[in-house]
Amino acid sequence: MNELAKRRMAQVASAVVAVLLIARCFFTVDETEWAMVVRFGKLVRVVGDAGLHLRLPIDSVRKFDKRLQIYNPPATEMLTGDKKNLVVDAFVVWRIADPVRFLQSVGDNLGAEARLHDLVWSELAAAMGNYELGRLVAVRSEVADNGERTALTELAESVRERCRPNALRLYGIELVDVRLKRLNFPEQNKEAVFARMRAERERIAKRYLAEGEEIATRIKAEADREKERILADAYRQAERIKGEGDAEAARIYGQAFSRDPQFYKMLRTLDAYKKAMDDKTTVVLSSDSEFLRLLTQGRK
Numbered sequence: 001m002n003e004l005a006k007r008r009m010a011q012v013a014s015a016v017v018a019v020l021l022i023a024r025c026f027f028t029v030d031e032t033e034w035a036m037v038v039r040f041g042k043l044v045r046v047v048g049d050a051g052l053h054l055r056l057p058i059d060s061v062r063k064f065d066k067r068l069q070i071y072n073p074p075a076t077e078m079l080t081g082d083k084k085n086l087v088v089d090a091f092v093v094w095r096i097a098d099p100v101r102f103l104q105s106v107g108d109n110l111g112a113e114a115r116l117h118d119l120v121w122s123e124l125a126a127a128m129g130n131y132e133l134g135r136l137v138a139v140r141s142e143v144a145d146n147g148e149r150t151a152l153t154e155l156a157e158s159v160r161e162r163c164r165p166n167a168l169r170l171y172g173i174e175l176v177d178v179r180l181k182r183l184n185f186p187e188q189n190k191e192a193v194f195a196r197m198r199a200e201r202e203r204i205a206k207r208y209l210a211e212g213e214e215i216a217t218r219i220k221a222e223a224d225r226e227k228e229r230i231l232a233d234a235y236r237q238a239e240r241i242k243g244e245g246d247a248e249a250a251r252i253y254g255q256a257f258s259r260d261p262q263f264y265k266m267l268r269t270l271d272a273y274k275k276a277m278d279d280k281t282t283v284v285l286s287s288d289s290e291f292l293r294l295l296t297q298g299r300k
Contacts, residue, residue: 034099036062071113084133089182101172
């Protein structure tokens with residue numbers, strides 16, 4: 001009985017070992033992965049097709065993501081061409097293009113990011129030295145209306161194109177893109193920079209105010225001259241019209257006087273009474289006064 005139990009246990013153990021060996025002969029690969037079959041530390045083959053694949057039980061499989069990866073390290077302080085310190089916040093988009101080279105040179109994603117940091121950020125620091133601060137921080141859209149690229153776009157593209165061949169050749173990495181997210185001043189320099197910016201804006205504001213006051217003064221002077229010209233023209237026209245009216249009145253008076261001089265004289269005298277006297281007027285004149293003749297003697 002003991003011998004039978006031992007044989008059965010041996011059979012079960014053999015079956016388990018066989019199952020494990022058979023299971024170890026297969027591995028699966030996702031469509032987003034590279035699979036590297038390694039035997040005793042030596043690369044045997046690379047599998048990039050999704051599905052179920054065979055291997056020897058002694059083989060091991062290492063898998064790497066073939067999708068786009070983003071490396072986004074902390075911001076780094078760099079020096080511009082005019083010797084100004086800037087804190088540059090950038091990121092890199094990359095993916096594995098040559099899995100064999102990748103495995104042999106960097107081993108994993110952490111190693112890849114370390115190599116990319118050394119490669120890209122050294123090139124970025126060198127490229128920053130070709131640009132002055134004013135050109136880098138100019139407030140403009142990413143692509144201007146006339147199609148001109150900004151300095152930041154040119155800088156990122158130049159770094160990407162310079163680093164791309166070395167990344168592929170040395171590490172099997174395709175450098176898809178390099179982008180600058182933000183430029184900032186170091187904390188110790190911010191207050192001084194902001195003070196200079198405020199002073200510059202105040203200087204520009206004062207210049208605009210002075211120009212505006214100069215334009216306002218010129219406009220006001222032109223308006224005053226135009227007002228004087230309009231008033232002079234109006235006065236001249238008024239005097240001309242008044243003269244024409246006086247002449248017409250004199251002509252009418254003359255016609256009236258020529259038709260009946262006595263009646264005209266009486267009307268003029270009555271008009272003078274109306275203008276000179278009212279119920280509160282006291283007039284002291286001699287009895288033979290010409291002014292009172294119409295009242296004392298009537299019309300003759």
